Amino acid sequence: xxxxxxxxxxxxxxxxxxxxxxxxxxxxxxxxxxxxxxxxxxxxxxxxxxxxxxxxxxxxxxxxxxxxxxxxxxxxxxxxxxxxxxxxxxxxxxxxxxxxxxxxxxxxxxxxxxxxxxxxxxxxxxxxxxxxxxxxxxxxxxxxxxxxxxxxxxxxxxxxxxxxxxxxxxxxxxxxxxxxxxxxxxxxxxxxxxxxxxxxxxxxxxxxxxxxxxxxxxxxxxxxxxxxxxxxxxxxxxxxxxxxxxxxxxxxx
Amino acid sequence: xxxxxxxxxxxxxxxxxxxxxxxxxxxxxxxxxxxxxxxxxxxxxxxxxxxxxxxxxxxxxxxxxxxxxxxxxxxxxxxxxxxxxxxxxxxxxxxxxxxxxxxxxxxxxxxxxxxxxxxxxxxxxxxxxxxxxxxxxxxxxxxxxxxxxxxxxxxxxxxxxxxxxxxxxxxxxxxxxxxxxxxxxxxxxxxxxxxxxxxxxxxxxxxxxxxxxxxxxxxxxxxxxxxxxxxxxxxxxxxxxxxxxxxxxxxxxxxxxxxxxxxxxxxxxxxxxxxxxxxxxxxxxxxxxxxxxxxxxxxxxxxxxxxx
Ligand SMILES: Cc1cc2nc3c(=O)[nH]c(=O)nc-3n(C[C@H](O)[C@H](O)[C@H](O)COP(=O)(O)OP(=O)(O)OC[C@H]3O[C@@H](n4cnc5c(N)ncnc54)[C@H](O)[C@@H]3O)c2cc1C
Ligand SMILES: Nc1ncnc2c1ncn2[C@@H]1O[C@H](COP(=O)(O)O)[C@@H](O)[C@H]1O
Numbered sequence: 223x224x225x226x227x228x229x230x231x232x233x234x235x236x237x238x239x240x241x242x243x244x245x246x247x248x249x250x251x252x253x254x255x256x257x258x259x260x261x262x263x264x265x266x267x268x269x270x271x272x273x274x275x276x277x278x279x280x281x282x283x284x285x286x287x288x289x290x291x292x293x294x295x296x297x298x299x300x301x302x303x304x305x306x307x308x309x310x311x312x313x314x315x316x317x318x319x320x321x322x323x324x325x326x327x328x329x330x331x332x333x334x335x336x337x338x339x340x341x342x343x344x345x346x347x348x349x350x351x352x353x354x355x356x357x358x359x360x361x362x363x364x365x366x367x368x369x370x371x372x373x374x375x376x377x378x379x380x381x382x383x384x385x386x387x388x389x390x391x392x393x394x395x396x397x398x399x400x401x402x403x404x405x406x407x408x409x410x411x412x413x414x415x416x417x418x419x420x421x422x423x424x425x426x427x428x429x430x431x432x433x434x435x436x437x438x439x440x441x442x443x444x445x446x447x448x449x450x451x452x453x454x455x456x457x458x459x460x461x462x463x464x465x466x467x468x469x470x471x472x473x474x475x
Numbered sequence: 476x477x478x479x480x481x482x483x484x485x486x487x488x489x490x491x492x493x494x495x496x497x498x499x500x501x502x503x504x505x506x507x508x509x510x511x512x513x514x515x516x517x518x519x520x521x522x523x524x525x526x527x528x529x530x531x532x533x534x535x536x537x538x539x540x541x542x543x544x545x546x547x548x549x550x551x552x553x554x555x556x557x558x559x560x561x562x563x564x565x566x567x568x569x570x571x572x573x574x575x576x577x578x579x580x581x582x583x584x585x586x587x588x589x590x591x592x593x594x595x596x597x598x599x600x601x602x603x604x605x606x607x608x609x610x611x612x613x614x615x616x617x618x619x620x621x622x623x624x625x626x627x628x629x630x631x632x633x634x635x636x637x638x639x640x641x642x643x644x645x646x647x648x649x650x651x652x653x654x655x656x657x658x659x660x661x662x663x664x665x666x667x668x669x670x671x672x673x674x675x676x677x678x679x680x681x682x683x684x685x686x687x688x689x690x691x692x693x694x695x696x697x698x699x700x701x702x703x704x705x706x707x708x709x710x711x712x713x714x715x716x717x718x719x720x721x722x723x724x725x726x727x728x729x730x731x732x733x734x735x736x737x738x739x740x741x742x743x744x745x746x747x748x749x750x751x752x753x754x755x756x757x758x759x760x761x762x763x764x765x766x767x768x769x770x771x772x773x774x775x776x777x778x779x780x781x782x783x
Contacts, residue, residue, distance in 0.1 A: 238736065239602035248606060318574065319583040346601050347717065348586055350574035353544070357578025362648040363544050365571045368711070380652065384711045385567040386665075386720070387485070391652040392543070398648075404718060405705060440583035444596065444609040451736075451743045456750075456763045462774075462781035465749070468765055474669065474726040474747045475693070 223277045223376055223396075225268045226334040227302065228325050229261035229284050231293040232345040239345075241448055248345075248446060250313070257293050260340025262300075262409035263402045267370060268338050269301045270407065276372050277336070279303050283328055285321055287313055291425065298420035299412030305425040308433070320437045322354035327433055329359060335397035336379075341366050342401075352401035362394040368405040476594065478504035478560035479532075481551060482511045482522055483568045489521050491666045492564020492621075494628035497527045499621040500562045501629075502591045508532055509635070510554050512547055514540040519637045526632040533639050541651035548575035549645050555580060555616065565620040565721070573618050584618035585610065589625040603717040603740035623665060624723035624744060657710050661687075662696045664713065669726040672698030672715060672742070675706065676731020676752070676771055683708040685775045686730060692782045698722065698742075700732045716741035731771045734759025751775075 233239055234254040242249035257265075271277040282297040284290045285308040294305040308324055310316070316324075329337060342349035356363035368389070369382035376396070383390045384403045394400075412420070430437070459465055469475045478500040483490040493509075500507045508530045509522050514537050522531045534550055542550075551572060555561055561576065563569035565587050577584040589607070590598035596611045597619065664670065671693060673686035683703065690697045698720075699713040715722055717740040727745035732738060734750075734757055742748070743762060750763040751774045760766045767774055 233602065235603075235737070236735075239605045241606070248602065317583045319577060319581070322578065342718070344603065344717070347603065349570050350577070350584055350586060353548075353571065353574035354578045354584075356545075357548060357575040363571075363575065364649070365544070366567060383567075385571075386712060388654065388656040388710065388712050390541075390654050393650040393652055395648040404701065405711065440612065440614050441585065442611045442613065444611055446601070446606050446608045448605065449600070449607040451739050451762050453761045454748065454764050456760060456766045459765050459767045460769065462777040465765070465767065465778065466781065469726065469747070469749070472747050472764070 223336055224279045224281065224332060224334040225271060225277045225336045225338060226329055226332060227261070227264050227268050227280065227282045227297070228337070228339045228351070229265065229282050229293060229297055230258045230340070230343045231255055231284065231286055231290050232258045232343055235259055235344045241446055246446065255289070257296055258340050258343045260342060260344070260402055260404070263404065263406050264338040264340055265297050265300055265302060266407045266409040267402060269410070271372065272301070276376060281306060281332065281334070283308065283325060285316060285324055285430070286310060294425060295420050296412060298423045298425070299417040300410055301416065304423060307425060307427045308430055309427055310430050314437065315439055315443065316437060317439065317441055318348050318350035318354055319440060320435065321351050322358055323435050324430070324433060325355050326358045327435065337361070337399040339399070339401055341403055352399050356399040359397070359399070362396070362398045364392060364394050364398065364400040366403045367400050368403050370400065370406065476504050476559045477506040477508065477557065478562055479555060479558040480507060480509045480528070481561060481563040481569060481572065482509050483564060483566060484511070484513065484518060487518060487521060489525060490564060490566070491628050492566050492623035494525070495623040495626040496562045496564045496621055497525060497629035498626040499588065499591060499619070500560065501527055503560055503594055510534070510551065512539045512542050512550060514538070523635040523637055524631050524633055525629060525635070527629050528633055528635040530636045530638050533637060534642060535639065536644050538644050541654065543647040543649040543651070544571045544575055545649055546645055546647045547572050548579065550642055552576045552579035553642055554640065559616060561616070561618045563620050564623050569620045573620055577618050580616055580618070582614045582616050582618050583612070584620070585612060586620050588619050588621045603736050604743065605736065622721060624721055657712050661690060662694065664696045664698055665720050665722055667696030667724055669693050669695035670698045670722060670724045671695045671728045671730065672700070672732060673703055673708065673730050674700035674732030675702035677703060677708060680708045689775060689778055692779070695726070700738050729759050730775070732759055733757045734762065
């Protein structure tokens with residue numbers, strides 16, 4: 223079984239997003255970037271399947287500017303076999319529909335029957351790409367998964383999905399796309415020797431234009447504004463009595 | 476320019492986020508229909524009595540008790556013919572189905588709409604809500620999920636016509652196995668007026684029961700940070716935040732929660748925020764209206780004694 227893991231390079235999730243006054247866009251110039259945390263979990267799950275003998279090849283794919291190669295190398299250092307880099311000239315505002323069309327093209331070429339990806343990218347918080355991709359390919363879909371069990375004949379997979387009302391378990395026939403939630407596993411770190419080894423692993427570069435996919439924006443960003451948390455004038459309290467009298471005054475009890 | 480609402484049912488009740496979707500739709504369209512996928516034709520009743528709906532379109536089949544996304548998205552895409560908007564409340568239900576409908580209709584969906592500026596311009600959060608973006612759609616058809624905390628919940632009071640659609644139900648390559656639902660007598664997290672939320676500071680599942688006790692006394696829902704859920708203090712459906720539920724109650728009481736941006740993303744629009752934390756520098760405290768800086772176990776004991 224061949225597994226494809228689409229990964230995204232994003233602003234480090236522990237960094238506050240800021241707007242550049244000149245460009246009026248989120249400032250990524252000198253920002254700390256990282257692999258989307260959900261994609262790290264997807265990589266980990268694929269590696270576990272490879273190590274258990276269920277998968278024979280793991281491939282990461284990422285679409286982005288030159289710096290995206292760093293993120294692909296990180297995945298290779300974690301243990302992924304090879305990488306496909308879809309190169310864009312500038313930080314194109316690619317939308318999930320475009321990303322999904324590009325990924326569908328690569329998945330068809332590679333004939334992969336299991337795609338493991340993040341449930342959402344923590345920059346745009348779209349939570350769409352896996353779902354769209356599954357529709358384009360007509361693959362079965364398991365979103366927000368926190369548990370993944372491949373059947374012994376490797377023809378289906380049982381997944382637990384974290385949904386608003388609890389946990390849903392479904393059996394998906396392969397080929398399938400799963401989008402992973404945070405509690406699926408603990409991603410590993412790349413060890414130093416593996417970081418060295420990763421440099422010689424195969425990384426194929428494909429120019430986005432060569433795929434012939436229409437990436438005209440469907441959605442135009444008109445403006446962005448910072449809406450971080452506003453500090454409130456906090457008042458100190460020190461007893462249950464004060465707690466109740468304050469809340470009564472505020473009219474929230 | 477008509478709109479179709481994809482209704483989410485909780486048992487036999489219409490979810491609060493579907494009610495928010497109707498309000499959002501009313502800002503975009505004069506003609507709003509509702510679509511229900513179900514195994515029970517009686518479900519038309521609660522939907523038909525929603526205010527603001529013209530026609531309830533029912534697709535009823537035994538296979539739709541726990542519909543697979545593969546089947547649901549095809550049926551919804553077919554039902555969309557003639558509509559300009561498909562709107563649903565933001566939830567794991569709609570986020571599962573809508574983007575796949577987008578694949579069938581070749582439309583880029585828009586998630587978590589918080590404000591409607593015009594018939595094709597919407598405001599939505601990025602970066603865990605630290606950035607709000609105003610975006611314009613160039614698609615002919617628009618697929619939106621809308622935040623239940625950002626729109627009024629349309630009340631009952633209508634009497635819509637009911638129409639049965641009978642499309643053929645496609646084969647599914649996914650099979651429902653089981654649903655493990657949390658049962659609780661407490662108010663529902665996303666619609667509760669008050670929430671008592673616990674974090675890693677509680678230290679254990681046994682101690683987390685103190686949060687539940689206090690919630691009962693305040694007639695509040697229970698919430699949790701990701702750290703509390705990961706540590707197994709409580710199940711995943713109680714998580715508040717960027718990747719959990721988004722809430723905006725009158726009162727949010729955060730106990731032993733530090734206030735990471737991913738947590739704030741889920742509760743920063745709460746009306747009154749109260750923090751119990753021993754760390755005077757916890758980021759949560761800056762957002763708070765009231766701060767009780769103390770050991771949380773002392774505070775919880777004091778609160779419980781006081782309410783005896
Ligand atoms: C991609 C991504 C998505 C995420 N999504 C979410 C999400 O949706 N929701 C979410 O909550 N988090 C989310 N997180 C995790 C988030 O970054 C934090 O790790 C998490 O919120 C921390 O939980 P906590 O505040 O309970 O724990 P901690 O940060 O460990 O804080 C514990 C707090 O308890 C206090 N405390 C400890 N003991 C006591 C005591 N005896 N008395 C009083 N106070 C005490 C401490 O001072 C501290 O402030 C996400 C992270 C990532 C990377
Ligand atoms: N530019 C990209 N390159 C590769 N994969 C991506 C890209 N953007 C999104 N994805 C994948 O889609 C998932 C969900 O992203 P989103 O739908 O944007 O929230 C991510 O976790 C990735 O697995």
